[in-house]
Amino acid sequence: MKMTAVISSWSLRLKAAKLLSVWRLLSKEAEMRLRQKDSGIYILDHEVEGVRKRVSLGTRDLVLARKKAQRILMGLDPEEDRLQPAAVEQKTKGVTVDQLFDHVYREHWKDVKSQATILSNLRILSSYIGKLQVTEVTDEVIRDVRKRLEDKGNQSGTVSRKLDSLYKALDFALDWDGGNNTGVPILQRVPRRPKIKKGRKRERVLSADEQALMFQKVAELQAANPSLKWGRIALLLRFLLHTGCRLSEALQVSLDDSAGALVTELGRTWVQFPRYTTKNDKPRRLPLTEDLAAALQDLVEVRRKEIALAKEHNVEHAVTLFDLRTSTAQDYWAKLRKELGPDWKDVCHHSLRHTCLTLLAKQIQIHKVSMWAGHSDVRITMQNYVHLQPEDLLSCVDALDATLR
Template identity: 30%
Template sequence: MKVRELLRYCELHEWRGLRAKATLRTNIKHLNALIGDEDIDALHYTRLKTLAGDLETYGKRPSAPATVKRKLDTLSNALTIATKMTKDDGSPVLIAKPTFPTFDIDNIQERVISDEEVAALFEVIAARREAEPARDWTRYDALIRFLLATACRRGEALRVWPSHIERRIVDGVARHFVIFERYTTKTKKPRIVPLTAEIVAMLPSLRLQAGNGPLFPFEPWTLWAMWKAVRDDMAARGYDFSLVRYHTTRHTTLTKAMKRYPIAMVSKLAGHASIQITADRYGHLSADDLVEMVDGIAA
């Protein structure tokens, strides 16, 4: 079986329920362009290592290691499915999946958005909403608030549909939760996060606009253009947002949570595979964090 045939089969029969179809289609397109006509049983570590390098330079601009990894993950998932498939004579389509190259991806960042910057950020978005009524800055504002409130990743937020919002009674009080479905998260495990009153107040409008679609129907290129406009506006106000990305909202919320709550709770909110990951990424302390402790010891 050719790689192209396997990816087509998976797209039609195995991955139909995935929300992030635009990203998936891009991954498949790039894989087909580079190895679509190769036999799946001829793939091996050395060939995949070469493919990783080709994927890094394929396209109009170089891809980051995380982007290359996502494309290889698509191929890896397809090959896993191939090992479960059989031919007409009952023999396996693929006996064993080859070993894939590993990536050292540094997602750790120190930049945290301050409360002052958050206030300025929403002022900038409000100004854009007035200046550009044709662009959906209202839902963009809601998206940024949602990211800060839930500490979710951008991709996770874009896959939230109205049906993923659930109302429960907790200690006699009605609370709303968002369900990040299995395979839409980085760990491939579902995660449930309670929503703040601010986000709950936005739900009626978001649901009405969403209809039968996602709450935040933004394409990647649209988000890139809107974020660039925001960063330019923040710079005009004297704020350096050159190192601030969408993922910085997650880092900001989890860093603040680490200062107030047990690491086990923060890890649950983050959706990390282990507490050790949370400790490694958010357990760092600054000198300012030690002031109260030192004063207490000296007293």
């Protein structure tokens, strides 16, 4: 009996030692494969059955990144221990937030625009409170979610949009019985929404010198990294500046008729966005400048060849002009902004839209600018995109000088 106990004890110690050794090896391996993006978020490069994978760890904290990387390399869920037991008490009865999200997505959100954004928001919220019962989502839990989003480095606008998704889902819970045919809603009251102080609007308008500097820096990065997509990024930035389109609109410009498509009419190249593909769901057509149309010709030819080759080999391939994901475009922009220096901290892709519409507003009637921008109301153009400088008032005083004598 005593011998058996000794053997069992040594066996447990040996297993524990092996587990500790494996954990240490995984810790070293995880650290070697960790990489920090320009945005500060850590990513992990690893292989699964011979296939290379790249996973965003969703944190700027190195200690937390290491722990998550270790769990991934061990085949565990990296998000499993994200919430503290005190803040989130997991229960098995009742309708969970995940079940609510699944219901709301299938019944209400499956066919709406911005699917990538919706699914991303739901995934993030699910990792926080997905296993909770809907009735357990209290004011305190909402505040905890908000704090965690802010701790990840999200700006106030991003935090607000993610909480919007949660509150919209909770509103649907006021009229849903959880599928049990009782007619009794699973939620009687939506938690109070925390106040989020909105950050200052980024209304930066690029001067001609700043525009030249931006494209010069992109050219330098392209020369230094010819294997990367800096050439395509340069064309994307030129497209945004010359059209005033939103980034989401530019990235859906297509070489077929599925979304935004390039067409030639009246001696001009146009980009046209069908109904329900724009922010206000209205169709829109814009003529391209001659410089932009000429700059895009080579890219159009390259993309047509890539698409034809993919079809020939039965490989699924995007038919969009730029063939870039939103996250990829944002990563390249973060690298470019870092190269340009701290003065560019408040410049984003949308700044190119601001610049384009502001330049038009100085020369073109405002209702035409509003139509170009795709706004449903000219007041939106006036309030958000027209940035006149003090020197622009000189024309007013010149008119008075000529009249009041």
